[in-house]
Amino acid sequence: MNVIEFDSVTLAVGERIVLAEASFTIGQGEFIGVLGPNGAGKTTLMRAILGLLRPRSGSIKVFGRQPERGNSLIGYMPQVRTVIPELHMRGMDFIAASLHGERWGVPHVRPGDRKLIDSTLSDIGARHLADRPLSEMSGGERQRLLLAQALLGRPQLLVLDEPLISLDARHQEVAIDVVRNVCRDLKITVLFSAHELNQLMGSIDRVLYLGNGRAVLGHPDEVVTGPILSKLYGTDIQVIRAEGHVFVMSRGRDVEHIEHLHNDHHGHQH
Amino acid sequence: MSSISNTFTTIITAISTDMFSYAFMQHAFIAATITAVVSGIVGYFLVMRAQTFAGHALSHIGFAGATGAGLIGVSPLWGLVVFSVAAGILMGLLGERISNRDVAIGMTLALALGFGLLFLHYYTAFATQATAVLFGNVLAVDRATILVLLMLAVVTLVILGAIMRPLIFSSLQPELAEAKGVPMRLVATVFLGVVGLAVSECAQIVGVLLVFTLMVGPPAAAQRLTGGLWSGLLVSAALALVEVWLGLVVAFYTDWPVSFCIAILSAFIYLVAVLRSISNASRSVRLADA
Numbered sequence: 001m002n003v004i005e006f007d008s009v010t011l012a013v014g015e016r017i018v019l020a021e022a023s024f025t026i027g028q029g030e031f032i033g034v035l036g037p038n039g040a041g042k043t044t045l046m047r048a049i050l051g052l053l054r055p056r057s058g059s060i061k062v063f064g065r066q067p068e069r070g071n072s073l074i075g076y077m078p079q080v081r082t083v084i085p086e087l088h089m090r091g092m093d094f095i096a097a098s099l100h101g102e103r104w105g106v107p108h109v110r111p112g113d114r115k116l117i118d119s120t121l122s123d124i125g126a127r128h129l130a131d132r133p134l135s136e137m138s139g140g141e142r143q144r145l146l147l148a149q150a151l152l153g154r155p156q157l158l159v160l161d162e163p164l165i166s167l168d169a170r171h172q173e174v175a176i177d178v179v180r181n182v183c184r185d186l187k188i189t190v191l192f193s194a195h196e197l198n199q200l201m202g203s204i205d206r207v208l209y210l211g212n213g214r215a216v217l218g219h220p221d222e223v224v225t226g227p228i229l230s231k232l233y234g235t236d237i238q239v240i241r242a243e244g245h246v247f248v249m250s251r252g253r254d255v256e257h258i259e260h261l262h263n264d265h266h267g268h269q270h
Numbered sequence: 271m272s273s274i275s276n277t278f279t280t281i282i283t284a285i286s287t288d289m290f291s292y293a294f295m296q297h298a299f300i301a302a303t304i305t306a307v308v309s310g311i312v313g314y315f316l317v318m319r320a321q322t323f324a325g326h327a328l329s330h331i332g333f334a335g336a337t338g339a340g341l342i343g344v345s346p347l348w349g350l351v352v353f354s355v356a357a358g359i360l361m362g363l364l365g366e367r368i369s370n371r372d373v374a375i376g377m378t379l380a381l382a383l384g385f386g387l388l389f390l391h392y393y394t395a396f397a398t399q400a401t402a403v404l405f406g407n408v409l410a411v412d413r414a415t416i417l418v419l420l421m422l423a424v425v426t427l428v429i430l431g432a433i434m435r436p437l438i439f440s441s442l443q444p445e446l447a448e449a450k451g452v453p454m455r456l457v458a459t460v461f462l463g464v465v466g467l468a469v470s471e472c473a474q475i476v477g478v479l480l481v482f483t484l485m486v487g488p489p490a491a492a493q494r495l496t497g498g499l500w501s502g503l504l505v506s507a508a509l510a511l512v513e514v515w516l517g518l519v520v521a522f523y524t525d526w527p528v529s530f531c532i533a534i535l536s537a538f539i540y541l542v543a544v545l546r547s548i549s550n551a552s553r554s555v556r557l558a559d560a
Contacts, residue, residue: 050449070451078445087318087442088547090497094442097499101439102452106431107499133497136551149446 001064003028003157003189004049006215009058011044018044021058022215024208026191028156031183032217033200034193036210037233037255042193043079045210046159049191050076063156070102075155077146079162079193091137092117092130095149120148124178139166147175151182158182158190164199176203197224198245224248289522294409298528301411301419302514305475306484308423310492310510312430312468313485314503315461317493319441322486324361324462327375329469329478331357331382336403336478337389346403347418350478351470357382358466362459406477406529408518419471426467433460438499475514476529483529484510487536491543509539 004026011019018041026032034042047053048060051067060067062074087094095117096109121127126144134142143166150158160179164172176192180203183190194200197207201220208217209224211232216223224246229237233250240247248255289295316325335353336346357378390400402410411419430437436457440447448454472481492506517532524531 052449068451069449074449076446076449078443078449088493088495088497089442089499089502093498097435097438097442098446098450101435101447102450103435104432105435107435107438 001028002026002061003030003063004191005059005061007059007061009048009060010056011041011048011053012056013044013053017056017213019210019215020213023058024215024217026189026206026208026217028189029183029187030205031180031190031203032192033197033204033207033220034191034210035195035197035207040210040212040232042210043161045208045215046076046161046191046193049159050074072153073156075150075152075158077150077158077160077163079165088133088135090130091121091132091134091145094134095121095145095152098149099152116152117148120151121145123151123182124148125174140168140171143167143171143175147178154186156188158188158192160190160192162193162195164194164196172199176200179203197248201244201246220246285519289519294411295518295522297411297413297416298408298518299515301416302408302475302518303511304416304419304423305471306488306510306514307507308426308468309472309481309484310488310507311503312426312465313510314489314492314506315430315437315441316465316485317489318438319461321462321465322482323372323375325465325469325485326482327379327382328354328358328361328462328466329473329481330379330386332466332470332473333403333478334382334386334389336473337386337393337400340399341389341393346399347415347470347474350403350473351422351467353382354466354469355463356466358462358464359459362455362462365455365458402477403473404477404479405527406473406475406480408475408528411474415474419474422467422471426464426471429460429467430464433457433464437461476532480529480533483533483536484513487540488513491540494543494547513539 002025006022006024008021008023009019010017010021034045036042044053048055049062049067051062051069051071062071092114096113097107099109099113099117118127118130121130124144124147126141126148129137129141129145129148132141134145137145143163147160147163150160158179163175163179167175176199179190179192182188191208192200192204197220200207204220206217207220207223208215209229209232211229212234214232216228216232224239226237226239229239229248233255235250237255238249240249290299313325316322332350332354335349335351337349338353339346339349401407436447436452439450440452440454440457444454468485469478469481472484476483488509489502489506491509492502496502496505513532513535517528517535520526520531521528
């Protein structure tokens with residue numbers, strides 16, 4: 001069964017067309033890397049899948065239905081993480097606040113919920129974060145906490161918006177491993193947006209490359225090529241492959257590297 | 271040891287027989303207690319959502335309501351309630367565009383104070399009460415007002431209880447809460463209405479200009495001292511209680527204004543909490559380095 005279907009979908013933020021007439025389908029258990037230059041619409045695409053943005057035209061189907069907010073089959077990790085840094089709240093309480101957070105009334109954590117959070121944290125090797133206050137966590141630790149939160153309640157689709165930002169190289173690998181294992185073991189579909197293709201190369205099944213209002217889905221070897229990326233970036237791109245690495249170059253400079261540096265400017269807080 | 275505790279008991283007994291022989295002090299204590307609990311709890315969420323300035327503005331808009339009510343012969347308390355709750359709901363409906371915008375809020379606040387002054391100008395008999403609205407007059411609270419405060423407190427806490435779970439979720443993780451289907455606008459609007467109610471009550475004790483002393487000081491200190499939600503709420507309410515009680519005692523014996531004593535205590539407790547969390551943080555850094 002197809003988990004996500006885009007049928008000539010046009011997405012717009014205000015007057016700006018982010019995606020024009022895009023069509024693709026993503027199946028169950030696929031690990032999809034979502035790539036593209038800054039502003040290519042990675043977050044917008046994810047918001048549309050979550051039902052936070054209606055397409056201007058075309059149809060989106062998620063699990064065979066129109067996307068709707070509050071779908072418990074989807075685990076989501078947003079990009080703009082407005083975690084209040086000076087908050088002295090414990091990790092457990094922080095996650096507990098999100099569990100059934102849409103229900104009315106006074107919050108209370110049932111023992112079953114606590115167990116569920118505990119085991120999910122343990123699954124990704126972050127059990128010790130339950131009792132740590134958020135204010136004392138590093139950017140990487142907070143990230144892992146949020147990843148655990150996205151995995152709560154056994155979702156069938158994981159939507160992870162830039163989960164590698166503010167992680168150091170080692171924790172980036174750990175995060176990718178965790179997601180890949182979850183994807184394989186539980187047959188969960190994963191949308192994973194990132195800045196650098198190379199870290200994801202060995203793990204993803206297909207890449208969804210966005211840019212210039214277009215979206216191309218396919219095996220990295222088919223998609224990450226000079227002609228296709230030139231169209232997506234709107235400039236002349238050369239793709240150089242060496243020893244399992246892919247370098248996306250524009251006029252002799254590494255595009256991904258430039259993008260990454262640019263993003264460090266406001267995303268890094270390790 | 272027992273002599274110390276005996277002396278302590280004697281002092282407490284002396285103070286309480288001394289103070290509570292006056293009906294106005296009894297009333298003041300009851301009114302301050304009700305208000306402190308509400309302020310400490312509602313203020314906790316105000317600080318968590320970083321909307322303290324919005325709370326401050328609501329109290330100033332309430333000032334225009336209070337003086338305006340005086341002009342048409344209605345009790346200032348109801349003017350305060352109607353204006354701050356209405357302003358809170360309006361602010362919530364306008365959404366992010368206004369509730370987190372310093373300039374827009376600052377302008378509205380100034381405009382409201384201006385209107386408050388105009389109303390005062392045309393109702394000169396009310397002028398003596400203006401200081402009471404601005405800086406509070408807990409010593410003048412009567413039995414009827416206590417009843418109204420109690421009723422308002424119950425309404426405030428019941429509504430807050432009803433929206434508490436989505437309120438916390440949407441305060442901590444707005445993007446995720448939105449995706450999970452929390453009605454963000456509704457929750458934010460109802461909350462600002464609740465803040466309007468709490469501000470009106472708080473202004474009865476410390477005045478519209480000093481609502482920060484009870485609605486920001488104690489919760490901000492509590493968030494530095496505790497790590498859990500319920501413990502935070504409890505500590506916040508407890509600190510507010512300590513501040514109003516001690517403030518009343520000090521005011522009784524020194525003849526200083528009550529609101530001043532509460533303001534001093536609020537600032538002092540916040541300062542202690544900040545220093546404590548800073549020293550804790552540097553200790554954990556040293557531990558991590560070792």
